Amino acid sequence: NAGVTQTPKFQVLKTGQSMTLQCAQDMNHEYMSWYRQDPGMGLRLIHYSVGAGITDQGEVPNGYNVSRSTTEDFPLRLLSAAPSQTSVYFCASSYRTSGRVNEQYFGPGTRLTVT
Amino acid sequence: KNQVEQSPQSLIILEGKNCTLQCNYTVSPFSNLRWYKQDTGRGPVSLTIMTFSENTKSNGRYTATLDADTKQSSLHITASQLSDSASYICVALTGANNLFFGTGTRLTVIP
Numbered sequence: 001n002a003g004v005t006q007t008p009k010f011q012v013l014k015t016g017q018s019m020t021l022q023c024a025q026d027m028n029h030e031y032m033s034w035y036r037q038d039p040g041m042g043l044r045l046i047h048y049s050v051g052a053g054i055t056d057q058g059e060v061p062n063g064y065n066v067s068r069s070t071t072e073d074f075p076l077r078l079l080s081a082a083p084s085q086t087s088v089y090f091c092a093s094s095y096r097t098s099g100r101v102n103e104q105y106f107g108p109g110t111r112l113t114v115t
Numbered sequence: 116k117n118q119v120e121q122s123p124q125s126l127i128i129l130e131g132k133n134c135t136l137q138c139n140y141t142v143s144p145f146s147n148l149r150w151y152k153q154d155t156g157r158g159p160v161s162l163t164i165m166t167f168s169e170n171t172k173s174n175g176r177y178t179a180t181l182d183a184d185t186k187q188s189s190l191h192i193t194a195s196q197l198s199d200s201a202s203y204i205c206v207a208l209t210g211a212n213n214l215f216f217g218t219g220t221r222l223t224v225i226p
Contacts, residue, residue: 042119042204042215042216042217042219043159043204043216044216045214090158090159092158100146100208100212101208101212101214102164103149103161103164104159104161104214105161106158106159106160108156108157108158109156109157
């Protein structure tokens with residue numbers, strides 16, 4: 001049971017480049033989400049999904065796209081990277097009980113630098 | 116405004132000593148309060164989850180308390196170990212499934 005996996009662990013991009021951050025979980029969790037973590041700030045929600053085929057925006061969705069074609073995978077796409085997207089990105093997953101988000105399991109993170 | 120505030124921002128303690136981290140939250144409607152431990156370079160790991168009806172919950176040497184009336188929570192660490200050095204993040208969940216994260220307390224345990 002690998003839990004939540006993320007790739008790559010580190011990435012450097014030039015302004016304007018695009019890329020996809022991968023996230024996968026093997027716990028059959030319905031709920032998956034992407035966060036970014038910046039110094040001096042709490043984790044901020046980018047996008048989330050309550051199940052395959054369903055995604056929604058979080059607090060800071062601009063510049064990012066997501067899709068959820070399977071229960072296991074939830075990739076995050078940066079369309080045209082900007083220096084403001086330099087951050088550490090975490091993917092998380094959890095069950096939902098009676099619609100409530102349960103304990104979240106976080107991946108190890110992807111450290112992204114945009115120059 | 117929904118928010119979570121933690122104090123202190125950072126804390127240094129000697130190995131073997133106890134410490135208490137504080138969390139004040141103003142989220143509505145409140146559903147539950149979570150504490151996470153985040154080691155450097157890793158993702159957060161859940162320590163406790165408490166609903167408004169729970170006053171205290173323990174996980175080994177970690178004990179979390181919740182006062183839903185004053186909207187305060189604390190995380191008490193007993194007999195600290197070097198491996199307790201980490202950031203501790205307080206998170207409040209609303210009834211609408213919105214999660215609000217604090218900025219964390221950075222704990223350093225020194226020998």
